[in-house]
Amino acid sequence: MKILIASDSYKNALSSQHVANAIEIGFKRVFDDFIYEKVPLADGGEGTIDSLKNVIKNYKEIEVDVLNPIEEKIKAKYILTDDNTAIIEMAKSTGIELVNESKRDVINSTSFGFGQQISDAIKNGSKKLILTIGSSATNDVGIGMLQALGVKFYNDKNEEISHQHILTAKDISQIDNFDISALRSLRDVKILIACDVENILYGKNGATYTFAKQKGAKSNEIEFLEQSIIKFSSVCERKLQKKIHNEKGSGAAGGVGFALQAFLNAKSRSGIETVIEFINLEEKIKESDLIITGEGRVDEQTVYGKTIMGVLNIAKKYNKPVIILAGALDKGYEKLYSYGATSIFDITPSNLPLEDLLLKTEKNLIATSYAIANTMSISLK
Incomplete structure (x- = not known):
């Protein structure tokens, strides 16, 4: 039997490669003679570049000085392939994991560092950008990123606010006009967004109501952010003559989409679809007898473009069984059975404090995989 292990990472605990290794260890204790193929996956969030590096033959990593979401100086890497395609992971510069939980402050956070990554890739001659924009810490509707690319923003008194300081979410509501002449140099650059969600810009399924709270926004800040973004969207529609706020993925990364x-x-595209194409996952699934996938949390949001759905869609096409291993299961995970999941398991054995569970993730994942393999061995006898 050939088993394909194609999982996302378990956030704050294990990388996708370490997840695959742990699952293999558990299964090999029972089925040592099976064939195992491990394919680390990501859906546009953290770890996407690491997943793609496994299949890109010729590339170089470029390190650039940037500001993280709370304007601390850090270094962020991106990939430049031999055909001058830049693959830039927003999580490397503007990711939520870059900010200690005690310091997370979405109102005063910026996507400026992501713009610095993009600017550096353009300076290095890239004419095609693949931007993975998951796992961000920001809700600034991309004004920080645009500022780093040279866009100037003005208030209703025609005073430039973008030369005063790095723009954050608290500045959105002041914007009444902008100058995009600096973006002319990007006219010939093809940009593809690899996005891990389909949320629109605002509304009950928009950037703020869906994601701001988990990024640290307080309840009294959420409505301020929502109204600020609605106003900014209106300004953009008036100036750019475009209606984008209802486009899929426009609410990704706090409006960076x-x-x-x-x-x-x-152009926006599912992050997992982008990764699947790069690594030729469909062929790997087609040639396997069993697929094991998973991620840190599996819930009702999982069906909206997450890694597991990318795997399930292909596996269903070829009638392949899929086992899902989750760091934690939450409301709505049952929906995945209707999309082709064979079995879904929660590796968490008890209601211990989160910090304790994170430390035991690898141990629990190996134990769960071993238990599943044991059950399989009984049914195969």
Whole structure:
């Protein structure tokens, strides 16, 4: 039997490669003679570049000085392939994992560092950008990113606010006009967004109501952010003569998806679909007898473009069984059975404090995989 292990990472605990290794260890204790293929996956969030590096033959990693979401100086890497395609992971510069939980402050956070990555890739001659924009810490509708690319923003008194300081989410509501002449140099650059969600810009399924709270926004800040973004969207529609706010993925990364589509004519695509194409996952699934996938949390949001759905869609096409291993299961995970999941398991054995569970993730994942393999061995006898 050939087993394909194609999982996302378990956030804050294990990389996708370490997840695959742990599952293999558990299964090999029972089925040592099976054939195992491990394919680390990502859906546009953290770890996407590491997943793609496994299949890109010729590339170089470029390190650039950037500001993280709370304007601390850090270094962020991106990939430049031999055909001058830049693959830039937003999580490397603007990711939520870059900010200690005690310091997370979405109102005063910026996507400026992501713009610095993009600017550096353009300076290095890239004419095609693949931007993975998951796992961000920001809700600034991309104004920080645009500022780093040279866009100037003005208030209703025609005073430039973008030369005063790095723009954050608290500045969105002041914007009444902008100058995009600096973006002319990007006209010939093809930009593809690899996005891990399909949320629109605002509304009950928009960027703020869906994601701001988990990025640290307080309840009294959420409505301020929502109204600020609605106003900014209106300004953009008036100036750019485009209606983007209802486009899929416009609410990704706190509205960075909107900014990329509206200002840079970027095309949005599912992050997992982008990764699947790069690594030729369909062929690997077709040639396997069993697929094991998973991610840190599996819930009702999983069906909206996450890694597991990418795997399930292909496996269903070839009638392949799929086992899902989750760091934690939450409301709505049952929906995945209707999309082709064979079995879904929660590796968490008890209601211990989160910090304790994270430390035991690898141990619990190996134990769960071993238990599943044991059950399989009984049914195969």
